[in-house]
Amino acid sequence: MWIWQLKDWPNFTYDKTIVIPKLESCIQAVSPLKQLSEFLSLEQRLDWEAAILLDETLASAKIEGELYDRDSVRSSIVNKLGIGKGNKFNQQSDAMVELLLSAIRTTEQQVNHDVIKQWHQMLFPVAPIITPMTIGDYRDDTMQIVSGRYGKQQVHFEAPGAVNSEVEQEMELFFDWLNASSNESTFIRAAIAKFWFVTIHPFDDGNGRLSRIIAERCLAEAEHINLRLFSLSSAFESHRNEYYQLLESHQRCELGSNEKIVDEKNNLDLTAWIVWFLSMLEIAAIDAKKEFERVMQTTRFWQKNQLTVFNTRQRKVITKLLETTDFSEGISRKKYKALAKTTDATAARDIGDLVEKEILVPIGEGRSRRYLIQKS
Template identity: 30%
Template sequence: MSTKSAWIWRRAEWPDFTYDAQMTAPDLAEAYRMHGVVEGKAMAIGLGRTSQVALDALSDEVLATAAIEGVRLPLDVVRSSVMRRLGLTTSGPFDRQVDGLVEVINDATTAFDLPLDEDRLCRWQSALFPGGTSGIHRIAVGRYRDHDDPMQIVSATPGREVVHYEAPPSRDVPAQMKRFLTWFAKSSLAQALAPDGKPIDGFARAAIAHLWFESVHPFEDGNGRIGRAIVDMAMAQHLRQPVRLYSLSRQFLTYRSAYYDALNQAQRSNTDVTVWVQWFARQCTAACHEANHVIDQAIEKRWFWERHEGCKLHERQRRVLQRLLDDGDGGFLGGLNAEKYMKMTGVSKATATRDLSEMVAGGQLWCHGMGKAMRYYINVPGWSHGVTTER
């Protein structure tokens, strides 16, 4: 597409977004199918809001939505913040900025029936920058941007800048946002209609909301994180599922260039956003595929412990087995041997050898090789660990 194309907000039809329901139907249907698979499995094994899968998914969303914008957050700080937010006991580290992002995402996904208005958005943005700065630079916090300079998305080195997008001038932001928030409120109602009189699909609505908000770019900083929180809120309103089991931001981060390209192309096009909705639906499907894999692993772990419920295992043996389960099929590089077991548990070689032999006899592990080449693997049906020799 030509770089000389008018920005989407300069189009005469802005912001009357439309999409081709027939063209988007296959991608949207697959997204719903995969979400149903994930939800069904989660219900079958009773994955609640404080389950390990939910905790990991929320942590991953926090890490990924920040990383998309180049903000690297420490995993231990994020996990402790998420645990506190879910009401779990933790003595982990605390950081106001991380806590703010966790609170924003949690608010979007659990209080999704409360109105989204200017005050709420401004409080979200304030939570992201508790010190009133982005890095070492002071920014407008808790209010829409009001600077006179153009709000541009720019890359490359000084003097050779590439303008990927230019948002509406700051003076137009209040009116632009009022229209967006009015649409968001009305379109959340059952049987909501688009300007062309056709019902808005819930996933398509989330895609449009994200594109619309990012196109206005109302804040001086934090627009991406808030825009993805709006996606979370729109999805939660539609699916009525406050328990997060997947991370859409992780999918966006994995294909970060494609994410920015898709947004950029939509922002340089007209208000027929069929291609953008198709791309968005495919990302939802991919995120659910990953969540499905994670839930399958949770099921396998549960089955493993149920099969060995009556076995008399030492606590150190249980810790090592859990580590092997968490690393997955072939994830524990090189397999387990006596030396690694000694380092992991702090026991002597004789104790390590005895512990490993007991777990082989009990069926928790299987072994391959001889002498110093002996390796031990967690015994989960279907897991080969890359070893082709039959056991």
Template identity: 35%
Template sequence: MYIHQLKDWPSFTWDAEAIHVRLGEVRHRQGRILGLMSSAGFKMQENTVLDTLTLDVTKSSEIEGVKLNTDQVRSSIARRLGIEIAGAVPTDRNVDGVVEMMLDATQSYTNDLTADRLYDWHAALFPTGRSGMHKIAVAAWRTPEAGPMQVVSGAMGKEKVHFEAPAAEKLPVEMDMFLKWFNAEPTTDAVLKAAIAHLWFVTIHPFDDGNGRITRAITDMQFARADETAQRFYSMSAQILKEKATYYEMLEQTQKGDLDITRWLSWFFDCLFNAMDHTEETLAAVLNRTQFWEKNREVSLNSRQQYMISKLLDEFHGKLTSTKWAKMTKSSPDTALRDIQDLIEKGILEKETGGGRNTAYSLIA
């Protein structure tokens, strides 16, 4: 028997004393982050939000095994928020769709969550009406014709069913209850409500596909309500990806348990607390990038140089060589060398010790 089959579903209970301390720590840290960011300059706030939303969108998709191009995600978010960035790239409709959903959830967090709004998010996730090669119902709850919605693992013929969602016939009633609760004036702490909403929606699993990503968008929407700001400075999705195995294990245990969700809440608050650790790393990276562009704001750079400097300021893997420059910018070896030499002359790049055919270069701090 699954949790949604219990007689009192969805009347969740929990041990308030058991979660009180950790919830308080999360709330305190949340306040510190918001206080720190309120004292930061506008540009730093803007860049931190851009970094956090980029992380949130890419990692939420990666949890589901969908790899999005980080540069495209960043460019899509920047364009929609009116943020000017160096090295912006064209974006495809799949990336734009995920970004549209996340921005609608976080930037319009005060608006009610409705079935039509969720349908719009779902349509944005699946612009072709297909999940991979399979045609799915888009902008609509799943139908009985699709069969039971199960979470399974294992090879064909040896599948293990971890969970089965409520039957499609029950979805109108299930979603009506959820949406009325989500939009009602809160009677519990706003972060606690985010944890409950996450579990409740992913248990209903109302769509043919995309339920995980929409669940996390709803969670971020509730975090924005808890923070009382559309500015996002921490990413729960990035931390869930790090704890992916435990996340799915905790979901399965909770969905096969009773309506006492204390263990789920404790894990959720721990995960959120850990997610806030990354905020300090994000701030350090943003500060470094902001200082670099401020220092070099008068320097003339071509689009290839802007792109490569942006990559070096973010997460550049390995050493920068002229060969790697040419490959990443889709330019000739001669053009790559000219670009690099120009940056050396402008005091932006320097040669690392060594030399020869594998000469490496690095940014001057």
């Protein structure tokens, strides 16, 4: 028995005595982000959003088993935000960046059948060759989530609707609820919207990514801002096993019947899901504050070194060191060589010059020697 087969579907419930304390904690973590953004210049705000958008794009793809090239994603972001000129391009990741920006920039527009289908088209600019799929329209057959090898597959979930018209009816109910005015917390509505959409699973593919976009859009509406303040997918990706286990436990009703049941026994209760979602949102907000501090550190670095001369290789590596936490323990000469795409001798000269200029600080000896960037 699946959750959508319950007679009261989709009248979800939750225990306020459990949810409200977590909601208050979540709001305390998220609310300061908008205030922090107001302290930034336009250029700094865009740098902050670029970092968040980079994390969101990479993590959202990774959850679905896809790996995007980081430099290609970053190129798309800086080009679209107008804060630089990227020279690497990937059509798939570029389309994802465009979709993520569009969804947040147009929060005044209601999400309906046309909008969600357009988003799906944006998500798949090129049709898959190996597995045919319908792009820009709802699925027209049964959708099952399965795992395991052929002959021993396990069905984790079966979505409602076996034909296009049935799926459209499910989506109509969803949009009526999503676009209706409500006194309910938008944070809770975002959690429900995420779960409800991915349970309907209206498309052949891309449902997880679209469900997170819808949730983040709900949250952007709550803050009355069209700036992406945090990466929800990054939190989801780092707790991916919990995500799938909790999702399946709510979607699956182990009652051994295909009929609508009379006593749901609280199977439409989303308390655990909502609390977990709010926990992920709180984690995302905490990470976003760290990105805020990184933007401020980067600004201070370039202001302090505005008269310092760097060659193209050095500037590229410094930007990478400031942009990510991948080199929190320092960068080796070998890694510098790889990032700068240069020779051992040139890497050694570049690093020596940066140490002399007090941009890099050497730590360790011999093969274990690393170089940390002097951020302030």
